[in-house]
Amino acid sequence: MKLSLTGLNHNTAPVEVRERLAFQPALLASAVYELCHTPGVQESVILSTCNRVEIAVTADDSVDVSSTLSDFLARVREVDPQWLRQYLYHHQEKDAIRHLFRVASSLDSMVLGEPQILGQLKDAYEVAKTQGALTGFLDTVMTRAFGVAKRVRSETEIGQNAVSISYAAVELARQIFGSLRGKKVLIIGAGKMSELAARHLERNGVSEIAVTNRSPERAQAMAELFRGRIVDYQNFVSVLPEMDVVIASSGAPHFILTREAMRKVIGARRNRPMFLIDIAVPRNIEPTINELDNVFLYDIDDLRTAVVQNRKGREQEAQAAERIISDEVERTLTRLKAREMGPVIVGLQQQLEAVCSGELERVRSKLGTLTPQQQEAVDALMRGIVNKVAHGPIAELRRQASEPGGHTVIEVIRRVFRIDG
């Protein structure tokens, strides 16, 4: 029995292929069920997200798992198996465990360290579990993967710091104000990007989002979105003293907020800090405003730089995460092998004891009546023989437990001693 994994992800397949192969949630359960009832397959789990499809199974050694799985995927998703093959990767045993751990820990994600994947993997696990498709080996590996992901998250900082521009803006706002509760936001210029940033801010508890836009219709639409008020575009500077965060993305070809105006605003606010985000190109806010005390002005490039640095930070953390995963893969393998060894060792001992007592039975009548001391000596003799003979194979089994080629040795010992099961 061995663990195999076949799949494709954002690195091996373009989005056209991934969307073609993604499983509908409704279809997933029946596919898992069907797969684990394929001859030779014991367990199965299917993870399908917009960035990847992963199929993991445990199957008999005799089965050619990689072609079984790619054929299965081609059949279920109704695509040409030949065409599909070029996008797939296959992992077995140790590599499959490592791959599952890396996926769970978000090391294989498009956005390194993003947290959704663990939830998606847990969902996939639930589906397979309810279909009765997880019963032993794979179940253990999956459960362990959740533990590994947790460990990676708590021991490294891979999930820290924003890696998208709109979220970076929110992190900065938090770094300036602490809590965003009760803070007021003004959006200048109703665009997609400012909407995204405002949505993030809203989720973090800002109390008011006001909108101003050159065309009042767009302002109206956006204001409705956030249940905020509309500010007159010509006069927006007059409301600035009450605003804590300003997101500027208007299409104006010149600065609409000058240093001089801002100096008055900050005075009127009695120096309470302000965070200005200028995501417009060309820029809306005079850059030298950043030199004023208690004003923090970030343009689109500043935010991008922050994002790039955060990504770099995550990559460094990813190396630490890889070390954790290697460590966990080894541990899991040892545990699983040891679990597999257990029955073999017991079987070996029972087999040897059966041989001994069988032989003794045959000669028992020829020995006549034995004194208790003699009986004891005979028992000790047999125990000694069983232990001496079993010692070599058992030691070898234990040693092979952590070796990659352990399987063959177990098989050889099973066959040599005629252990079944």
Next chain:
Amino acid sequence: MQELSIFWLRTAVVLYSLGLAHALITVLRRETTWFRPAFGAFIVAVILHAVSLVERWFAVGHLPAENFFESVSLCAFLMALVYLYVYWRYQFASLAVLAFPLVFIMALLGATEIPVAAWSSPRLRDAWLLLHVALVLLGYAALFLTASASVFYLVEERKLKRKAVGGFNRLPPLGTLDNLINRSMGIGFALLTLAIIAGATWAYIESGTRWIGDAKVAISFATWGLCLVMVFLRTSAGWRGRKAAIMSLAVLGSSALTWVAHVGLRPALMR
């Protein structure tokens, strides 16, 4: 006649102390509901203060500005008048945070001209001194917290201004630091004010009027004054951020100087 003048002045000091209480509440609790009664008491105190000065004028036959006590009392009176004028002319009520404590402390010093009888018990004398020392040290601890938070603030502010925000950041947000600075500064100021009142009255009873000319004493009043200015700038003039953080470092430095100066103070206080 001198005693009568001092009596009026001491009554004025008691009324001025309401103004001090108002200032402390403003700094600590950020509420100004006490302003009305404090302001009323302040006006009555100014009238009594004027009575005291007039009494003294008649007694000595000229403007009472000859010795330290007379001049400090007169100065406090003039400052109170200036404050009332500014309040009446510009409606600048929040200047009270600066004016009330200053007028109170100066009037208090002016009222210590005539020595009183010695301590009723040595135990009270020691406890009083201990109270003064404890208040000072607690005040310094609060100012130290203010200054450390200010250092963090400066580091963090610099990072945000230079946009060096990538990577991992373990400093608290600016807003949190600013709150911490405000809170610890308010507490530090309140403790120092109480300490200086305790210290001044102790020294007054212990050594009569001689201690007032000591340079070390002057340093401690200067430190308190600096602290008062910082508190005023932060709470009323809206100073915050970088400038205020630097200011709190200056106050801590001045406090350290005062501490060093006071290590050798004891002999100077001995009768």
